Amino acid sequence: MNADLNAAIAARLAWVAVDWGSSNLRAWAMTEDGQVLARSTSDKGMLSLTPETYETTLREVIGAWLPATGSVDVVVCGMAGARQGWREAAYLPIPTRLDDLARGTVTPPVADPRLRVHLLPGLSQGREESDRDAAGRDFDVMRGEETQLAGLVAGEPGFSGHVCLPGTHAKWARLEDGAVMGFETYLTGELYRLLAGQSVLHHSVGDDDLDAPACREAFVAAVRESHDAPEGFTRQLFALRAADLLDTTLPPGEARRARLAARLSGLAIGLELAGACRVLPADESVTLIGTEDLCRRYALALEALGNGSRYQDAETAVLAGLGLARTALRST
C-alpha cells in the first residue's frame, strides 16, 4: 500500500522542495506544475548535523519518493547553505533581484546519483554610515526568508513595497520592481520567548488568545504604548510584573495570565513597529508572510497604528520561491 503510494509519487515527481532550517527540515514532493504530492519533515536541522550527515538525512526524509533510475533536482533554502551547514552558499549582497537567487546556488558533493542538490544563498546587507539613524541601513543577513520573498515575486513579478516576515527574527524588506533594496531584522520573537519563559515575567504570563476581547484590547493598547513611547519598553516590562502584584482590576487565574501575555506580546511587537514604521509610508499596506496566527497578530497591530496589511501563507511562499529558483536553474 505504502509502496504503491510511493511508486505513484515517484512516477509523477518532477522535483523536491526543501526548507532546511536550524532546528528542522521540511520537504515537499512536487509535480511539474507545482502541485504538492507529499510532505515530509524531520527534526534534524542544521544545529544537529555535520556536513557528512546531510545526505543520509535527506535520503531518510525523501528517499521513498525517488525513482529507481534517473535523477531529480532537490532545491534547498535555509541554514543548510550556511557556513556551518552542508556547504556554504555565500550571501548575495543586496540589491538582489529575487528571480535571480539561483545564480548564488552551490552544489554539495552527493554519493547518490539520483540526487542533484542545489543550496540557495541568503542575502546580506552592509552598513551605510551616512544616515544610519534615519532610513539608513545596518549590517544584516537573512537565510531562508529571501526564498519566501522570491515566492511573492513569482506570483507578482515586479512587486514593489514593504514585506514583513514575522517570527523569531522578524524581517522587514523593501522591494522595488522585484528586487530587495534593503532589509532589517528585529529580535522580537526570540525576545518574547525569553521574557515570557525565563525572566521574572514568567510568574505573570501565560498563553494569550486574541479572539478574547479583553486580550485583544490589552494587546492593542500595549502596541500603541510601545510604538508611541519606545523608550519605556524595559520599564513597561517590569510594570507588567508590578501590575500582576497590585492591579485589582485584573481577573484571577488563567484569564489574568492570558491578558498579561497579550500585553507582553503587544509591547514587543509595538517596539518593532516603532522601528519599522520610521521607514514605512503612513498609508502603505504591508505584505505579511508567515504563519496565519502570527500574521493575524501583526495585522491587528498594524491596524492599531493605521496601516493596512495583507497576508500570504509562508509555506505557499517558500514553495513558489523554490519553484522560481528551480525554473531559473533549468534554464541555465
Place this chain on the structure above:
Amino acid sequence: MNADLNAAIAARLAWVAVDWGSSNLRAWAMTEDGQVLARSTSDKGMLSLTPETYETTLREVIGAWLPATGSVDVVVCGMAGARQGWREAAYLPIPTRLDDLARGTVTPPVADPRLRVHLLPGLSQGREESDRDAAGRDFDVMRGEETQLAGLVAGEPGFSGHVCLPGTHAKWARLEDGAVMGFETYLTGELYRLLAGQSVLHHSVGDDDLDAPACREAFVAAVRESHDAPEGFTRQLFALRAADLLDTTLPPGEARRARLAARLSGLAIGLELAGACRVLPADESVTLIGTEDLCRRYALALEALGNGSRYQDAETAVLAGLGLARTALRST
C-alpha cells in the same frame, strides 16, 4: 581561637543587619556606633526557603555572634518580608518618608529568645492614568532598594533629587526632602543577561572591559544610539549579530566578543536612560547606589548624555538604612 573571636564579637554586638534577597542573604554584626564587627553570607535566599526554615537559617548564619543571655535586634530588609517570604511586611504606598520605614515593620514568630527580628516593608506605587506617557507613574514595587535609599537619607537628611540603583531590575527614584515621591523599574540587568547568555547573541558576546578604549568607545556609541533612537532597540540587537558575521573592521577572538558585549551593554543601558531621562532635568546630577563596577558603567553612560553623577556604595547604604530603621524602632 574562633570561640575567642566570637566571644569578642558577642561582647561588643549591639544589633545585626540583614539583607535577605531572593537568592542569598548577607548579615553584619554591628556595634552601637555603626562599625561592622563581622560579616556572614549564605545562599539560602527567599526562593529556597519556607516560612518554617527562616529561623534555622538565620541561626546558622549569625548564631556564633549571639550572646549567651539577653537579646539583640535583627533588622532585615529584602525579600524575607515578601508575601512568599518569612512573613509579609506589606508594601508602604508612596509617598513615604525614608526615615519612617520602621512603621511598616513586622515581627515574625521566633523560638530563640535571643532574637528580636524586624522585617522591613517594601514600597509600592499605584498607576496614575492621567499622564502616564509623560512623567506619569505606573504600577511599581521595590523591596530592598528602599533601605539603600534610606541609607542615603541617613547621611543627608532632607535629600532631594534622582537616585538610580542599577542592577537586575534597575530602580530610579525621585526623592523630595527625604521622601520617595515616585519611582520606576527597568528590567535592564535581567534583559542583558538573557540576551548575552541565551539568545542568538551568545555566539557573539563575551565579557567586556570598559577600561579598554575600544570597548569603552563601543559602549558609549551604543548608549547614544539607543538613547537617541530607542525604537531601533530590537533591530540593533540583531544587527550586532550580523556585524559579527559581516563587519571586517572588528578584531578577532576575545577582543571581538568583548567589544560586542560592550555594545550590547550600551544598547540596554541606553534604552533605560532614554526612558529615565524623560523625567530627569538635563543638568541634574544623578546619585548612583550599587556595586562600584556597575555604577562606573552607568556614570560613563550618563556622562555620554551630558549628565553628571556621584556614587554611593550599596553595602554602606544598606547598613546605614538598616541602622536608621533600628534607631526608629528603639525610639518607639
